[in-house]
Amino acid sequence: MxxxxxxxxxxxxxxxxxxxxxxxxxxxxxxxxxxxxxxxxxxxxxxxxxxxxxxxxxxxxxxxxxxxxxxxREVLLDAVGEWVDQQLGDLPYPTTPMEVADLAEQAFPQFEQQAVLVQALLASELGKSVRSRLRSKRRQSVETALSSLAGDLDSAKAVRAVIGHLVTAETWKHLRDEFGVSGDASAKAVAWAIRTLIADLEHRH
Structure with a gap:
């Protein structure tokens, strides 16, 4: 027993x-x-x-x-933000200026594939709360990646701000809604614009 x-x-x-x-x-x-x-x-x-x-x-x-x-709510929003980031393909955080251009090439097609979700993030109150968490981290990484460009010149600061704005969901949405540009086409165009601006700043510096 x-x-x-x-x-x-x-x-x-x-x-x-x-x-x-x-x-x-x-x-x-x-x-x-x-x-x-x-x-x-x-x-x-x-x-x-x-x-x-x-x-x-x-x-x-x-x-x-x-x-x-x-x-x-805070724990929930953080979790939703991480989940949304996964749905967008876990986009990388750039560490160099050229990686910011690469980010646009990767992000815009993902935005296109998840168009309903991304537009909801831009429009709804919950979406804005979730997005603010995602955006603050990525914006900081973009700003850090661009910080080496042309020092503290006022013109360089303005250009860095323009580049930072170009690589956002708002830019993708504006090009899509106002001009009918596809995610792939806008990705290439924005990446080209960013690389051109970077090259010009590096040349002037």
Missing amino acids: KEASNLSNRSIGRSRPYHSTLRQKQAAATRELILQALTQQLAEEGLQDFSIADAAQRAGVATRTIYRYFPN
Whole structure:
């Protein structure tokens, strides 16, 4: 009897890692469903803010489940921002001026593929909150990458600001909506413009 009990305990001990891994996978899947539901809200025309109750219904979970994964708005927005970044292909953070041009070539086609989501990020209140988190990190990396160009000359500062503006979702959207330029075409044009500006600043310096 004692031997059977020991065998049973050993069996339970061996099963724990499996159950632990299963719970982790289930938790990751639930988290993904919640983030997808919130992002669907972003993509809806006219959406101005998110609804926890609506997200719970979409994801097929209880409202309290969302709060268990995301206890407050800040944690939730950060998570949505990271998830959106993944949907856009985990775009790199440039470290050199020429990598800023490369970023435009990579980003604009991704914006085109996720056009509904990106336009929602630009238009909705939730989108603006999420985007401000993503943008602050990337803008800082762009500014750092361009900081070596032509020192502190006022003209150089203005050009660096122009380059920083060119490599944004707003530029992609403006070229798309106002001029009908595709993501691939605008990526090439903006990358060319950035490289031309960089070359001119380096020549003058």
